[in-house]
Amino acid sequence: MRVFWLQGVTCNGNSHSFINLSSLPTLLQSCTFVYHPLLDSLPFYEAIEADFDILVVEGGIKKGWHRGGLEFEKLFLDLANKAKRVIAVGSCAVYGGIFREYDESISGVLFEKDQKSRYFDELQSKTINIPGCPAHPEWIHYALVCYKPLLDEFYRPKEIYAYTVHAGCVRNEYFEWKVDAKSFGLKEGCLFYEQGCQAPYTHGSCNKILWNETASKTRVGTPCFGCTEPDFIQRDLFCTKTFMSIPAKMPLGVPKRAYLTLTGVAKSFRIERLSKRLIDED
Amino acid sequence: MARRSKEERKRQIMDEALKLFSKEGFFEVTIADIAKALGMSVGNLYNYFSSKEALAKELILYISKLLGNEIRKINLEPITTKEKIKKIVQFYFYTAKERPELIEYFLRIYLSHREVFKNGCEGMICVGPFVTEIMIFFEEGVRSGELRDQDFFSAFGLFMGYLGGMVFLMGEGMLPNDIEYYIDDISQNIYLALKQ
Numbered sequence: 001m002r003v004f005w006l007q008g009v010t011c012n013g014n015s016h017s018f019i020n021l022s023s024l025p026t027l028l029q030s031c032t033f034v035y036h037p038l039l040d041s042l043p044f045y046e047a048i049e050a051d052f053d054i055l056v057v058e059g060g061i062k063k064g065w066h067r068g069g070l071e072f073e074k075l076f077l078d079l080a081n082k083a084k085r086v087i088a089v090g091s092c093a094v095y096g097g098i099f100r101e102y103d104e105s106i107s108g109v110l111f112e113k114d115q116k117s118r119y120f121d122e123l124q125s126k127t128i129n130i131p132g133c134p135a136h137p138e139w140i141h142y143a144l145v146c147y148k149p150l151l152d153e154f155y156r157p158k159e160i161y162a163y164t165v166h167a168g169c170v171r172n173e174y175f176e177w178k179v180d181a182k183s184f185g186l187k188e189g190c191l192f193y194e195q196g197c198q199a200p201y202t203h204g205s206c207n208k209i210l211w212n213e214t215a216s217k218t219r220v221g222t223p224c225f226g227c228t229e230p231d232f233i234q235r236d237l238f239c240t241k242t243f244m245s246i247p248a249k250m251p252l253g254v255p256k257r258a259y260l261t262l263t264g265v266a267k268s269f270r271i272e273r274l275s276k277r278l279i280d281e282d
Numbered sequence: 283m284a285r286r287s288k289e290e291r292k293r294q295i296m297d298e299a300l301k302l303f304s305k306e307g308f309f310e311v312t313i314a315d316i317a318k319a320l321g322m323s324v325g326n327l328y329n330y331f332s333s334k335e336a337l338a339k340e341l342i343l344y345i346s347k348l349l350g351n352e353i354r355k356i357n358l359e360p361i362t363t364k365e366k367i368k369k370i371v372q373f374y375f376y377t378a379k380e381r382p383e384l385i386e387y388f389l390r391i392y393l394s395h396r397e398v399f400k401n402g403c404e405g406m407i408c409v410g411p412f413v414t415e416i417m418i419f420f421e422e423g424v425r426s427g428e429l430r431d432q433d434f435f436s437a438f439g440l441f442m443g444y445l446g447g448m449v450f451l452m453g454e455g456m457l458p459n460d461i462e463y464y465i466d467d468i469s470q471n472i473y474l475a476l477k478q
Contacts, residue, residue, distance in 0.1 A: 243421045243422075243425045243431060244417070244423070244429070245433050245435075246417055246420075246421040256421070257418065260414045260417050261410055261414050264405070264406035264410045265407055267405060267406065268404045268405025268406050269404060
């Protein structure tokens with residue numbers, strides 16, 4: 001398997017995420033990077049003439065932008081047409097991402113936020129999207145080695161993105177009984193009510209396939225920022241948007257009436273254990 | 283006479299109990315009084331409700347569902363929040379006038395005798411259907427930009443406290459006019475207090 005890793009308008013975050021893949025040495029026994037910005041590979045101008053199977057795109061695509069004297073959109077399309085498969089890695093390559101917030105001419109491979117991009121018709125049949133900011137190294141690995149995964153409406157593999165980030169969160173007991181985290185960074189409490197957590201409506205397996213095989217944002221007390229979704233990035237990430245104390249966005253697929261009914265019941269009880277510190281320091 | 287279904291019979295008992303509680307007071311009325319008024323045996327009534335406390339809890343849930351269903355219909359109408367406020371006030375006062383036992387039970391028994399409801403009716407459990415619809419009314423009012431965003435309970439207290447207070451005054455015979463006379467002004471006051 002020969003891979004070309006192309007960088008568009010990017011912060012390099014996905015390249016760095018990928019080299020944290022614990023099984024990278026094993027993968028490199030069967031996978032050759034014709035070009036990668038951080039791994040040993042051919043010089044760029046030689047690489048673009050070489051044969052390869054998979055084009056990985058990291059970063060947004062900007063028309064009229066030049067890299068190494070080449071017009072970037074043309075370079076991207078030439079390489080994409082040559083590749084058997086295209087993997088858009090990270091939310092900038094998937095939706096345009098954070099850079100698109102400042103320059104609307106920047107596009108993802110198949111999408112511009114939640115709308116089809118100008119490349120959609122040409123590339124949709126061979127593209128897999130792995131959004132995230134950054135994408136988890138295991139997700140990138142999965143996309144490289146899984147030939148035809150089942151995809152959702154945004155061309156994300158269901159194996160990874162059918163879950164919500166909420167699934168597997170160690171704070172789920174607090175969510176069930178509607179116990180808020182009183183401040184950012186605490187072990188106790190759910191981050192959905194006040195701290196801005198978007199995990200209940202964000203697709204991703206962050207709490208199933210852990211980061212650095214150790215933790216996730218919500219496990220260490222940081223709210224999920226919803227980085228795998230087309231509307232990423234939003235403002236006021238550490239604050240839950242509410243209307244009259246009611247969260248503006250409901251957990252995925254949960255009707256407002258159903259949510260409020262359950263919340264009312266759960267809040268009617270005070271669960272002593274959940275109101276205390278987990279590890280009593282007194 | 284056609285045999286009534288168990289559900290119909292249950293509802294008949296609840297309607298009778300509400301009337302008696304409203305007229306005589308919750309603690310004065312016994313299960314035997316309710317059975318007698320319905321021409322049924324005490325033993326048979328216990329087939330429907332295992333105790334007076336159980337009946338009391340079913341009643342508040344029954345009232346909460348009834349009020350919640352009506353407010354839900356208003357919530358689903360394609361009208362402005364201002365119009366919804368008037369419809370809720372209208373409905374609440376109409377109910378207080380036509381079926382005073384429903385609102386009186388809520389104000390004079392449920393809110394005043396919390397000890398009766400302490401097991402199984404904690405917090406929002408028995409008033410959930412009603413409070414949920416009020417929450418949706420407020421949430422949609424803020425989302426549409428018509429109402430000012432604030433803590434739910436400060437808005438809830440203003441709206442429901444106001445209506446409850448008026449019905450209480452009506453019940454005490456202190457209102458010089460029919461309660462429906464106040465609908466327009468009260469709706470306007472609530473809207474002005476809550477609007478953006």
